[in-house]
Amino acid sequence: MPLVLTEEQSLLRDSARGFINEKAPIAHLRKMRDERDATGFSRDLWKGFAEMGFAGLLVPESFGGSGLGAVEAGIVLEEIGRNLMPSPFLSTAVLAASALVRGGNAEQQAAYLPKIADGSLIATFAVDEGAKHKPLSIAMQAVRAGNGFKLNGAKALVVDGHVADLLIVAARTSGNAGERGGLTLFLVDPKAKGVSVERTVMVDAHNAARITFDNVEVSADAVLGEVDQGGELLDAVLNIGRGAVASEMVGLSEEVFNRTVTYLKERKQFGKLIGEFQALQHRAATLYIDIEISRAATLKALQTLDQDAAKADHAVSVAKAHAGTTATRAVQEGVQMHGGMGMTDQFDIGLFMKRARVCQELFGDDNFHAERLAEARQY
Template sequence: MLADSARGFLDDAAPVSALRHLRDAGRTHDPDLWQRICGMGWAGVLIPEDAGGSDMGHAAAGMLAHEMGRTLVNSPFLSSAVIAATALRQVADARAMDAMAAIAAGRTTYALAIDETHKFAPEATAMTAGRSGNGFRLSGTKRFVIDGGFADRILVLARAAEGLTLFDLPADRAGMDRTALNLIDGRDAARITFGNVEATGDDVLGQVGDAMAVLKPALEAGQAALAAEMSGLAAGAFDMTVGYLKERKQFGRPIGSFQALQHRAAHLWCEIEVTASAVLNAGRVLDGNPGEAALAVSLAKARATSTAQLAVMEGVQMHGGIGMTDEYDMGFYMKRARVGAEWLGDYGYHAEQVAALRGI
């Protein structure tokens, strides 16, 4: 019922054509659409009821992300409603509860500033958080900060003397220089430079030197939801491709009647179904046994990355030459799959995690 409701809403309010309109207008997101999404309660899917959320869990968040992936919705759902909400929930003090209430109500959006190189490697964070009196001074640069161009607050990972520490900072804090970037898929991102940015103990989310206690569950939640989004992307690309196979005629017959193309479409459908199962399992494990979810999450993200790339490659090929033109929407799916593959760990990163967790 949740998936059907989400699909009906998004097909009307945020079809793929909406992404094209945003791109042509030079915009990366639609604030009005986000407020409508928040009004439907989606921003509070992982937020406790005491903070104004619905607390429906990660499986439900994955269903919503899947439907957003189908129509390539640009929104801060993953950054705010999934990653930031999960991080704040690990703390759940009065300040965190207020922050979660603001996310659920659509008053505040978050971004996660973690990447410093071209690859995802949080444990290798070099950005410094030097002691300054009773507080800290943050120095360094964060890249590929999804939704960082418009977010109200930034979760920042930095290395203090005690170890990795997570800070929750307003995006307009003095010394933070944001350079907005429009990614190839039309999604908002930013490069943020921190020039001796002042942070107090109140800005620390969790404990100094123990960032991963807060960040690890948030990252896994984000990876699982991103896998769900990419699974939806693959399904959307597949539906578009099958529709074209039924319409396009060659030699007086629909090209979908050619056995070679039927075999390729059937193979892709099987891959999408297996990946959907992996994604659903990741949400189930996060809800039931979050401390043991790493394997299920990395498996889902690796499979979703591979399947999404297969779906868009097959989609372009089976559309023929027009698949590479801007007139057709398949190119939007291809670009979104490319960005999703890199965010929060690429296929190689998660395949390595799966191998390590399986003792290979």
């Protein structure tokens, strides 16, 4: 399959770009942040997203979605990244929808997927517990109790956790931290007794929460997939999330870069445009190259996820690691080349830097993915 977008995919990109540029430019994020908006995103815009077909992008047509794949999800995330749009797209349309499509039984799918597609349900995926992404180290316990399970533990960096109507939670039903076996995914109602949700205001002004589970009782129907066999499903959903976040980083890197190059062509010092200085030209050129390479690696990962998801680990880690390193560099060069203005809150560049930092951590940073690659290659 060629590593370029098809005509349909280009049209999707254009429509996502048009919608987000018009309705959710960066001013939208600033408004949410400055007004300390309780929801952290616009429900009206999310309804609009659903009407455009974006909320149900990964939901099968039989449940009211468009039945598209990771490449299409990545296209939308890239546009979200360009405008730093606060949106439940990642949590709900990508992570939760993928988990339900891959792991849900007929009843679970029928209960939730149509509501995801029509924009009426916000759902999210709760995995991380410690400061760093270590999915195999999940310690949260799910112990059999009566017909169901009792959950105890805590999750962090749960995207949109404080506004979610449904939590998909990874917990340990057997085995020890570090083992792949013994993990199980559960569908949990955040209003259930024993669930407490603390919204965490984050550096990037995007939604996240810490959620604790204190003897939370769930029925056997709440299990998503198979008991003790959730590791594979977890990996599959995480891989889609990683590919999607890599796309968001490509989008934000390119936007920061474009703004920076524009600035190099406008700003004068020493009687010259600063873009005439070779010291800056060469750094801009290497950054352009890094972004193009990240873009290619990310598209490869997304295509692999759609074609042969079981063999996507390598391509996904390459993309997430490369795009993470690139984004980190793009935002730092963006601030540096904007000089003092880049340090001001009034300029948008700093907002990109903050979001890039969060995207790095989401589902494993560049170190995590380089390590995963070394592990897989057995050295």
